[in-house]
Amino acid sequence: MRTATPKCPAGVGAPRGLFAGTDIMPSAIEQIVDAYVRLKNRRGLDELMMHRQRLAVDLKSRSGYDLSLPIGKLDEEIAIIEEGLSRLKAGSADLGATRPI
Numbered sequence: 001m002r003t004a005t006p007k008c009p010a011g012v013g014a015p016r017g018l019f020a021g022t023d024i025m026p027s028a029i030e031q032i033v034d035a036y037v038r039l040k041n042r043r044g045l046d047e048l049m050m051h052r053q054r055l056a057v058d059l060k061s062r063s064g065y066d067l068s069l070p071i072g073k074l075d076e077e078i079a080i081i082e083e084g085l086s087r088l089k090a091g092s093a094d095l096g097a098t099r100p101i
Helices: 028-038 042-061 068-098
Strands: none
Touching (some): 028 042, 042 068
C-alpha cells in the first residue's frame, strides 16, 4: 500500500529548511565574514580581502573574454568584507570605550 507524502502547508515550491521564511539565504561569503567578525578574526578578514582583490586585479588585466560578471561578483564580495571589517573595528572601539584602565 502506498502512503501519501506529507504536503507543505505553504504549498509547492515554498522554502524549506534552515532559512525558511526568510527572503533570501545569506551567501557563503556573508556567512564566512559573519563568522570571522563573531570570532574577532581580523587576520582572516584581511587575508580574505587580499585574496579577492588579487583575483579582481587578475581578471581585470585579462582581455578577450567578457569577465564583467565574475568581476562584479568579486566587487560585491569585497564590499561585504569591507563591511565586516568596519563591524569588527566598531566592535573593538566599543570594547575599548567600556574597558576599565
